[in-house]
Amino acid sequence: MEKTDTKNRLLVELKQVTKAYAPKKRWFVRSSQPVLALNSIDLGIEHGEVFGLVGQSGSGKTTTGRLLAKLESPTAGEIYFDKTPISQLKGVRLKAYRSRVQMIFQDPYQSLNPHLSIAETVLEPLMVQGIGTRDTRMEKVVHTLDLVGLSPGEAFCHRYPHQLSGGQRQRVAIARAIVLEPQFIVADEPTSMLDATIAIQLFKLLQEIKETFGMTFLFITHNLAAARYMCDRIAVIHEGHIVEVNTAENIIRHPEHPYTKKLIKVQPGFKYGR
Amino acid sequence: MLNKYFMLRFYKGWQIFIQNPLGKTGVIILGVFMVMAIASFFVPLIDPMYDPMTGIDPDIKLSTGPSLTHWLGTDNVGRDILAQLLEGAKVAFVVGLSAAFFSIVIGTLVGMIAGYAGGLLDASLMRLADIIMVLPSLVILLILASLFGQFNIWIIVFIIAIMRWPAVSRVIRSQTLSLKHRPFIEASRVAGASHVRIIFRHIMPNVLPLAFLYMTFRVTAAILVEAALSFLGFGDPSQVSWGMMLQWVWKSGHMFQAPYWLIPPGLCISLLTLAFYMLGRAMDEVLDPRLRKEGQSG
Numbered sequence: 001m002e003k004t005d006t007k008n009r010l011l012v013e014l015k016q017v018t019k020a021y022a023p024k025k026r027w028f029v030r031s032s033q034p035v036l037a038l039n040s041i042d043l044g045i046e047h048g049e050v051f052g053l054v055g056q057s058g059s060g061k062t063t064t065g066r067l068l069a070k071l072e073s074p075t076a077g078e079i080y081f082d083k084t085p086i087s088q089l090k091g092v093r094l095k096a097y098r099s100r101v102q103m104i105f106q107d108p109y110q111s112l113n114p115h116l117s118i119a120e121t122v123l124e125p126l127m128v129q130g131i132g133t134r135d136t137r138m139e140k141v142v143h144t145l146d147l148v149g150l151s152p153g154e155a156f157c158h159r160y161p162h163q164l165s166g167g168q169r170q171r172v173a174i175a176r177a178i179v180l181e182p183q184f185i186v187a188d189e190p191t192s193m194l195d196a197t198i199a200i201q202l203f204k205l206l207q208e209i210k211e212t213f214g215m216t217f218l219f220i221t222h223n224l225a226a227a228r229y230m231c232d233r234i235a236v237i238h239e240g241h242i243v244e245v246n247t248a249e250n251i252i253r254h255p256e257h258p259y260t261k262k263l264i265k266v267q268p269g270f271k272y273g274r
Numbered sequence: 275m276l277n278k279y280f281m282l283r284f285y286k287g288w289q290i291f292i293q294n295p296l297g298k299t300g301v302i303i304l305g306v307f308m309v310m311a312i313a314s315f316f317v318p319l320i321d322p323m324y325d326p327m328t329g330i331d332p333d334i335k336l337s338t339g340p341s342l343t344h345w346l347g348t349d350n351v352g353r354d355i356l357a358q359l360l361e362g363a364k365v366a367f368v369v370g371l372s373a374a375f376f377s378i379v380i381g382t383l384v385g386m387i388a389g390y391a392g393g394l395l396d397a398s399l400m401r402l403a404d405i406i407m408v409l410p411s412l413v414i415l416l417i418l419a420s421l422f423g424q425f426n427i428w429i430i431v432f433i434i435a436i437m438r439w440p441a442v443s444r445v446i447r448s449q450t451l452s453l454k455h456r457p458f459i460e461a462s463r464v465a466g467a468s469h470v471r472i473i474f475r476h477i478m479p480n481v482l483p484l485a486f487l488y489m490t491f492r493v494t495a496a497i498l499v500e501a502a503l504s505f506l507g508f509g510d511p512s513q514v515s516w517g518m519m520l521q522w523v524w525k526s527g528h529m530f531q532a533p534y535w536l537i538p539p540g541l542c543i544s545l546l547t548l549a550f551y552m553l554g555r556a557m558d559e560v561l562d563p564r565l566r567k568e569g570q571s572g
Contacts, residue, residue, distance in 0.1 A: 069464050098466035111457035115279050115479035124475075125465035160279045176461065 010080075011184060011216050012045040012068065017077035019063050037063040039240035040077060045184075050210060050217040052231030052248065054224055054263070060240045061220045062106075065186040068218060069103040070094070081184070099129050102177040103186040107193050108169035112161040118145070119157035122175045129180060140179060147212075148175045149205060167198035171205070178209055188220045203230055224267050228252050236260045280479060287483075287560040297556025303549035307363050307542075314360035324354050326361035326514045337532050347534045350526045355519075359538050362516040366497050366546055369431055369515070373496035374489045376435030381442025382485045386473050388443065389450025400447070403440035411437035412502055419508035427510040430503065434496045442488045449481045483561055490554035494547045501543050516543050 018041075022034040037060045045051040055061045066072045067079060070086065078085050081097065089097050102125075105111035112121055119141055126137045145153030148171040161169055170190060177185055187206065191199035203226065210217060219230050227234050228248050235245040236259065244257040255261045291297045314326070323329040331344065334352035338344070346355040388399040415433055419425055425433075453459060453476075462472050503509050504517025505524070516539035523529055523536050 069460075071460055071463065095466045098464060101464075103461065103464045105457040105461060107457060111461050113458040113462075113476050113480075116475075117278070124462060124467065128462075128465055128467045128471065158278075160282075162279070173461070176465070180465070 009047055010044045011047045011082060012043075012218070013080040014041055014043040014064075014067075015078050015080065016040045016042065017064075017067065017074045017079060019060070019067060019072065020075045036240050038067075038074075041237070041240070041242045043235060043242060043245070045216060045218060048210075048214055048216055049232040050207075050219055050230055052227035052234035053218060053220045053237055054222065054227045054234055055237035056222060056263075058239075059237045061222075061237050062188055064237070065103065065188045065218060065220050068184075069101060069186050070097065071103075095129070099125075099180050100182050101184045101186070102180060102182040103188065104170075104173055104177045104190045106189040108166050108173055109193070111173050112169055114161050116160075117157065118150075118159050118161070118164075118172050121161075121172060122179050125176060125180045131180070141175075144175045144179045145172075147209070148172075148178070149201075150175070166194050167201065170194060170198075170202060174202070174205065174209070178213065178215075181213055182215065184216045184218070186218045186220070189222065191226065192222070199226070206230065224252065224264060236263065280482075283483070287557075290560045291556050294556040294559055296552040297559075300549045300552030300556060303545055304553065307367070307546050307549070310360050310363035311367050314357070314364045317354075317357050317360055323352075324357045326353065326358040327512070329353055329357065337526075337528055337535060339532075339534050346538060347532070349519075349522060349535060350528065355535055355538065358514050358519055359516070359542060361514045362519060362539060362542065363546070365427070365513060365515040366500075366543075369427065369434075369500045370493040370497040370546075370550070373431045373434040373438070373500075374492035376432065377438040377492050377496075378442050378485045378489045380435065381439035381488070382446050382478075382481065384439065385443035385446025386450050386477055386481065389447040390454055390469065390473055390477065396447075400444070403443050406437060407440040409437065412499055415499065415503055416506065416508055419503070424508060424511055427513045427515075430500060430510065431496070434499050438492055438495060442485065442492070445484060445488060446481050449484055450477055453477050453480055487554060487557045487561055490550050490557060493550045494554070497543065497547050497550075516540075 017038055018036070019038040020034040020036050023031050025031055041060075041064070043051075043064075053061045053064060063072070067074055068081075070089070073087055078087055080086070081101065086097060116124075119138070122141045122144060123137060126132060126140060131137065132140060142153035142157065145151070145156050150156045150168060150171050156164075156168075156172075161172070164172065170193075174190070190206070191202050194202070206217065206219075207230070209215065217230075219227065221227050221230075224234075228251075231248045233245065234248050234251045236243050236251065236257065238259045244251065244255065244260050246254075246256075251260060252264065255264055292301070318325040318329065321329075323331045331348060331352040331354070334344075334348050337348060337350040339347045341347070344354050344356070346359065348354055349358070384399055384403065388396040411434065414437065415430070418433065459472060459476055462476055467475070500509070500515065501517030501520070504515050505520045507521055507525075509515060509518050509521070511518075519539040520536070523532065528535055
């Protein structure tokens with residue numbers, strides 16, 4: 001399955017990672033079987049690539065992202081980030097890890113606190129990581145807002161999420177994720193709640209960011225066309241198993257696994273660039 | 275905490291609130307009592323005999339009905355009933371608001387911590403809340419008062435607050451549970467924010483409106499408990515309150531002889547608690563859009 005014997009160093013490596021959601025134990029009730037979201041998967045993500053994770057709902061793709069963002073811990077197996085196992089990270093080292101790995105969430109209407117202004121939202125990672133002084137932080141925020149296309153940044157600082165459109169909100173969420181200049185970003189279906197034209201704009205933005213900072217991305221999506229447009233390599237995940245890993249072009253043109261073939265067949269006909 | 279979004283929500287909420295007949299009536303009644311409470315500071319300045327506690331009209335030996343010098347009459351030692359009534363309004367506000375405030379502070383903190391932490395801490399805090407919730411607060415206060423003698427008004431406030439936080443904490447906990455898994459909280463965790471920061475920066479502004487709603491209902495309860503305690507003779511003897519006035523009517527045997535003395539404090543207790551209740555109901559409508567009538571916007 002694994003075809004990543006390349007010269008590049010791996011930034012992220014998942015070894016035999018399993019995530020099971022066990023039902024709560026209750027008195028006098030026979031507990032049902034645990035749900036296996038991920039069934040001992042192996043994955044390697046190289047430095048500086050955009051790695052796509054494609055699968056249908058419930059296939060475990062979001063779980064993978066959440067494990068990497070350390071919002072959850074694997075039941076078995078180990079995740080290595082830059083050769084370091086991350087499951088035991090605590091305290092200062094966990095905080096340091098958090099400054100290197102950020103996440104962009106799916107729903108921009110849920111991922112911004114309505115009570116915080118845009119500046120406060122983007123400022124938060126800098127504040128909790130204790131980076132810079134008050135003034136340099138604010139400068140950084142304005143600069144980052146400009147970078148994600150919310151310009152002039154000063155004008156957006158004092159707005160609140162309810163005053164922004166969905167696309168603008170997602171740009172704020174991207175700004176929050178890149179303000180720490182992390183090495184690795186988990187993008188969990190960042191455009192699935194937005195319409196297609198805005199999705200394309202955001203893809204372009206993410207690629208610009210990738211080129212500017214040289215970040216590595218895990219791009220989670222259910223949309224093969226989006227994955228093909230964004231990603232260098234794609235892994236197809238199905239019911240907690242990685243069924244196929246290959247370069248984006250090969251996955252689309254020469255799918256090997258029957259599930260991948262099926263997935264390509266059911267994609268709606270419009271593909272970007274046609 | 276009091277950011278622009280909060281103010282905007284407050285402003286919009288106020289507009290819905292004031293459209294509501296219950297809210298309007300509640301605010302008007304509260305306004306009247308507010309004026310009464312403020313007036314209580316000035317009445318003793320007119321003449322020392324209008325001091326609600328110590329001012330005695332030298333010409334009067336028995337309880338007398340309304341007259342020009344004493345608009346609502348006097349009690350059996352010659353103190354002005356209107357002055358006592360005004361003082362009672364002040365005390366009711368102080369007792370009601372501070373007891374309610376303390377109980378929502380405790381309730382909100384416990385609720386947020388229990389909901390956010392989950393597990394054993396959640397379970398133990400909520401069992402503690404259950405235990406306190408089923409205790410009858412008036413009976414506990416009576417027992418404590420008879421054990422330790424008569425309490426200072428602030429100790430009464432404190433005990434009411436201690437007895438009344440569990441309901442608030444339950445509501446705040448359930449709200450926190452639904453907030454806990456919202457992506458903006460998770461985004462904050464991914465950024466490396468501490469639990470304390472997440473609780474106070476992200477959860478608290480989102481549960482505060484609900485806490486304020488519960489505060490109005492706590493005010494009603496606190497005023498009633500204080501009045502009942504005072505009427506039964508366990509109030510703060512150095513402090514005039516409506517419950518205390520009722521206690522004096524009863525103790526001096528004027529229950530059926532002096533309606534001008536009996537009715538005003540009773541009426542005031544009912545009206546003030548009613549006003550806070552109406553306020554709470556109207557706020558409920560602001561916070562829960564499902565209760566709104568068609569055509570009202572938020």
